[in-house]
Amino acid sequence: MGASGGKRHSKKVSTFSGRGTTEAFRFIWKHRRDYSVKALCRHLKVSWSGYYAWANREPSKRATDKADLLLKIRKIYDNSKGRYGSPRVYQTLRREGLVVGENRVAKIMREWGMKARSAHVYRRLRKLRNDLKALPNYRLEAARPTAENQQWSSDVTYIKLGKKYVFLAVVLDLYSRRIISWRLGASLSANFARATLREVFTSRKPDSGLLFHTDRGIEYRAHKTQALLKQYQVKHSMNRPGQCTDNAEVESFFKILKGELLHATSFVTMRQLRNHIKAYIEGFYNTQRLHSGLGYRTPLEFEGVN
Structure with missing residues (x-):
């Protein structure tokens, strides 16, 4: 591939599946720091100008909404110091007026490794004195x-x-x-x-x-x-x-x-x-x-x- 991409990178390029132009652009974006963009476009047989048009376009509304939701979830999770799982994060979002599915919140938290802290309860051990009265429940x-x-x-x-x-x-x-x-x-x-x-x-x-x-x-x-x-x-x-x-x-x-x-x-x-x-x-x-x-x-x- 060109001078900016040595032999140590050739295996990485060969992993591209070549399923379509969008996948090629994503691959180029991922490896743009390892190779020159022109060399990657030439290797994958896609348009250099087309790649830059793809890379510089505004993100989709769905992608923007997901990013905004992730930030809100992360803020709630961090404010709880990692104590909240998805049900409480979901309920907090609802209290803030955000309409979102509970399963979607759980999926995003799984994807980003946000898991509620938990531990087993360890009870104390003690001897009971039989001369002290016990009462009914x-x-x-x-x-x-x-x-x-x-x-x-x-x-x-x-x-x-x-x-x-x-x-x-x-x-x-x-x-x-x-x-x-x-x-x-x-x-x-x-x-x-x-x-x-x-x-x-x-x-x-x-x-x-x-x-x-x-x-x-x-x-x-x-x-x-x-x-x-x-x-x-x-x-x-x-x-x-x-x-x-x-x-x-x-x-x-x-x-x-x-x-x-x-x-x-x-x-x-x-x-x-x-x-x-x-x-x-x-x-x-x-x-x-x-x-x-x-x-x-x-x-x-x-x-x-x-």
């Missing part, structure tokens, strides 16, 4: 909440920090799926759980009769915790033995948190971890993340908080 008979502060759910999970584990306790409002209280601690105890609850009782001021659901962990069965719940006239509900899905909403939050924030990320200090969790819960999960169970609204939006 009252949620099984309760109607779904119709407003905030009617039903809460709480649980604790562990997070690896360096070579040790620390504990994260959360309280979730079952009406809006909002995380209304959380606490990070170095050890698991009744005082740890009680501190999380004291904060939320002070901030939310629920009426008497609140249904509060947890698993059967000793931090919730402890006498100190039970006394606090009794003080606020709370009806305490617990998982059935071996049925962690009874507390599915909090389990789901832990899975989301670990997949979207903690997966493949190492934290060195408790302060660093606490700051990241705070930013995630208060700056994204409660305020920006679209929840499928809420009709793709955020918890604050579902509660009517501006």
